[in-house]
Amino acid sequence: MLAKIALLAALTLPFGVAAQAAEQAPAKAAVDPVAQRAVMTGEQVVQILDETVDWYRTLGTQQQAATQPSDLLILYANRQTADKVMALAFEIARANAELISSEAGAKQEQQEASTPEAQSLTRLKQKLEQHRTELQEEIEAVRRQVAAASNKGELQTKLSVLQGELELVNARRNLFSNMTQYVSENTGANALKAHIDAIAASIPASIGPVTTTTTTAPAAGATSVTSAVSTSLSQFGIWDLTATVLRLSAKARTIETIDRRTEELQGVFTEIREKPLEQLKALTARGDELAAEAEQDSSKLKYVRDQYDTIAWLFQQTSSIVTPLSKAEVLLTQYRNNLNNWRDATQRQYRDAWRALGIRLAIFAGLLALVFTAAELYRRAVFRYVQDIRRRSRLLLLRKILLWSLVVAIAAATFATELGSLATFAGLITAGLAVAMQSVLVSVVGYFFLIGKYGIRVGDRVQVGSVTGEVIDLGLVRLHLMELSGQDGAMSPTGRVVAFANSIIFQASGGLFKQIPGINLAWHEITVRLPSGADAAALKTKLIEAVSSGLKDYRDDILRQTQEIQRTAQVHGSTDAQPQVQLRFSAEGVDAIVRYPVELLHAAEIDERVSREVLNVISSEPSASPAA
Structure with missing residues (x-):
């Protein structure tokens, strides 16, 4: 790149000046005896910043995990500490970038003193500047001549020519300066500074001065809030307690992960600090050597003074790296202490939540055991002391309803947190069940x-x-x-x-x-055709007597059931179910309809007896013909 700029500058200069500059021999500059070494390379600086920024973004994870007042206090303290650590990281990066820039400048000066292209470029810049100065002096002289001469035409023409030549030289000088500045701005040190500034712009915490005051999370406040949280756990249901246990477990793992990453970043800063400390020791030793040289040889006083200035600047730049590193290590230690306090508080809450959950589960299991034991004793008492099947089934059904109602009530009271929400939930469930299970x-x-x-x-x-x-x-x-x-x-x-x-x-x-309970009575009918010419009234009387004779063995039971019907239905009249015979005239003759009560358990036997008695009465009359 330097060769290209030198060639471009040579082309812009007059041919004689360029040739004269190229023919001169290169001169070598003296090399600085103090080695200007940066603590880290540009890639290492960017890597450290990336790691610090990635660690800084764990504050978002902490904010998601902070659900208790004590967590918010620790989060506030950690945020302040992280802001300071982030600002210190950028301070370290910028100081190291200055060292890299100084080292690059020293290498460039050494290169200019050693390479023919750099020496030629320096001579070209000097010749260009000298030519510009000569033109300006000549223009001023011509202007004075114009002011004093009477014939100004020729001088005005010469003045315009010189001004045009000066404008050309200025244009060449600006081109040369712009190219040199562009090369300087795109070197590694300047690109690193621009990269650092770009990262800093995306992190608001890096803006502003850094103070050495550390922020400590109030452990007493955290303890008091933790005890308050433990007290409130007794108001939670099993469902909420289980969710709390899982959430606290996840929070503890998150804190452990953040603490591990903080420890890794602290180790990186500790490792980085070793090299600048060694460099400070080397600079101090070099200063002692220069003092000894000054005492031995007074002719080197100017050289020693220049070296002292360089060492002082390097010592200041290196100190600007060591000091932020020491501050960052202290802040990270405090950060880890805050995390330890947070982890201890979370573990206490975790143990309290487990204890409350265990108590709730034990109470729930004990109540269920008590209810089922009482239900079993109730069932045994019913089977032992209640002999009536109807009452026994009703009592067992009542037991089933009460048992599952109590189980549901105990489960709802144990799993739910607030009775108001439980009532609302129960109302919605009841409405849905009423529609779905109508x-x-x-x-x-x-x-x-x-x-x-x-x-x-x-x-x-x-x-x-x-x-x-x-x-x-x-x-x-x-x-x-x-x-x-x-x-x-x-x-x-x-x-x-x-x-x-x-x-x-x-x-x-x-x-x-x-049937009415205790009643097992029904009425049956038999229709018979009376013989033609027979006395219907006499046969009716005989049929009634015959049916009554067939029912005599069941008279008592029929009478009892008849009385029970009358008492239940509040019917007044005869208390005995007597057989009945009704006569019905038709075109074929006279039919007798016989109605009589029967017990359903003995209905077949009674029907047979009544049929036999009726058949005997009809058969005793001449020309008998029974009809179905």
């Missing part, structure tokens, strides 16, 4: 109607629609029947179980028929 809820309500005063129980014979069966199970939602088929007197199970929803009692098209 049929089920109607069946549950129908169950209580089925077990009412005139309700059914296991073992009852009922008719639902066109299905007749015996109740084998009465649940909270469904009713199960064993289907029966055949005539009333001889119905037998078909082996099929029919299930009906309890909501059948609310349906207009449905119907449920059953």
Whole structure:
């Protein structure tokens, strides 16, 4: 690059001046005896800044993890410390960039003193400046002549020529200066400074002076807040306590990761500080050597003075690196102390949360065990002291309802945090269930109607629609029947179980028929054709007597059930279900309709007896012809 600039400058100079400059021999400059070495290279400076910036951005992670007042106090302290560390890192980088720039300048001077291109470039700059000065002096002289001469035409022409030549030289000089400045600005040191400034612009913490005051998180305040948090844990439910335990565990891992990264950054700063400390020792030793040389040889006083100036500048620049490194190490130590306080507080909260969760779980398990134990004792007492199947089933159902209601209530009170939110949640759940499970809820309500005063129980014979069966199970939602088929007197199970929803009692098209509890009575009919010419009134009396004779073995039970019906239905009249015979005239003759009560359990036997007695009465008359 220097050769190209020298060639460009040579082309812009007059041919004679350029040739004269090229013919001169190069002169070598003296090399500075003090080695100007930077602590880090440009790549190392950028790497250190990147690591520090990456560490600084962990404040965002800390802010996400800070959920308690004590966490916010520690976060505030860490943010202040991190801002100072970040500013110190940029101070170190800029000081090292100055050393790199000084080292580059020294190398450039040495190169100019040693290479023919650099020496030629220096001579070209001097010749260009000298030519510009001579032109300016000549222009001033011509101007004075113009002012004093009477004939100014020729002098004015000469003055304009000289001014044009001066403008050309100035243009060449500006071109040469711009090229040199561009090369200087794009060297490694200047590019490094620009990179540092670009990184600093993206970090607001790097702006502003750095103070040595350290910020410590108040441990007492953190302890008091932690105890307050531990007290509030007793108000949480199991769900919130579990979430708190998981959150505190994640927070502890986050703090551990940040502390490890801080330790790594602190190790990097400690390692960097060793080299400038060694350089300070070397500069101090060099100063002692120069003092000894000055005492031995007084002719070297000017040389020693120049060396002292260089050493003083280097000592100041190196100190500007060592001092921020020492401050950063102290700040990072304080930063880690804050993290340790935070980690201790988090671990205490973690242990308290685990303790509260364990107590809640123990209470929950104990209450459930107590409820289930009481339910089991209740069940055994019901089976032992309640013999009636109907009452036993109702008591067991009540036990089931109370048991699961208590389980749900205990679970809700244990898992929930606030009763207000629990009530709101329960209201929403209830509304949703009422819409989604409308049929089920109607069946549950129908169950209580089925077990009412005139309700059914296991073992009852009922008719639902066109299905007749015996109740084998009465649940909270469904009713199960064993289907029966055949005539009333001889119905037998078909082996099929029919299930009906309890909501059948609310349906207009449905119907449920059953006997009154304790009543097992029905009325049967027989139709017979009376013989032609027979005395109908006398036969009616004989038929009544015959049917009464067939029912005499069941008279007491029929009478008892009749009285129970009258008492239940509040019907006044005869208390005995007597056989009845009605005469009906038709075109073929006179028919007698015989109606008589039967017990359903003995319906077949009673029908047979009554049929035999009626047949005997009809057969005793001449020309008897029974009709079905």
